[in-house]
Amino acid sequence: MPHHLTAHIRATEGSDPDLVRQELAQLEADTQKELGCLTFQVFQDAAAPTRFILWESWISPKALDQHFTYAHTQRYMALNLTQVEKVVVHSPVNQNAS
Template identity: 40%
Template sequence: MSQFWIQAELVVTQPEKLQQTQTELLKLQELTLQEAGCIQFSVCQVKGDPYRFNLWESWVDENAFALHMQASYTQGYFAQNLTEVATSQRLIPLTVKCTELMESAC
């Protein structure tokens, strides 16, 4: 299997809980970075819009990402309903040849 990349934009659902959202995202980041299959998990707040965050993630493979999504702390973050996913995109680094992505459209 090959490395798996994903980018997601999160929007705060409860503006009055912005500080709590930031704290919980930082906790999620800290725990996620300890996962064996995690290569990168960066949380960035959008400059000029404090109620939007971007996640940049890299995993050893898609299975590692799936395990992350099932982790108790990931599910615990979602259960708080602090954010919703505005966009989510799987990414392909330009270093990967299209022929290596048998089932993906290039």
């Protein structure tokens, strides 16, 4: 069963906003190539440009766990450009939908 979530993140204090956007764009491109990734999109908050939302769908929770083992994800996390504020796991209202 697919695993859907939204992650709310913000730039760490002192991070260069241009670098944050550039690195998130690269993370998005690399993550979308993962076999277990159904959707991975990054959006910047128009009213608060240091805040971002990640829309994610994975083939399973295990695929999300695997995401954190890949070199591109570990590289991004080591940059310490953002921090997670909240993660919301979603379930479809229509359980027959993915």
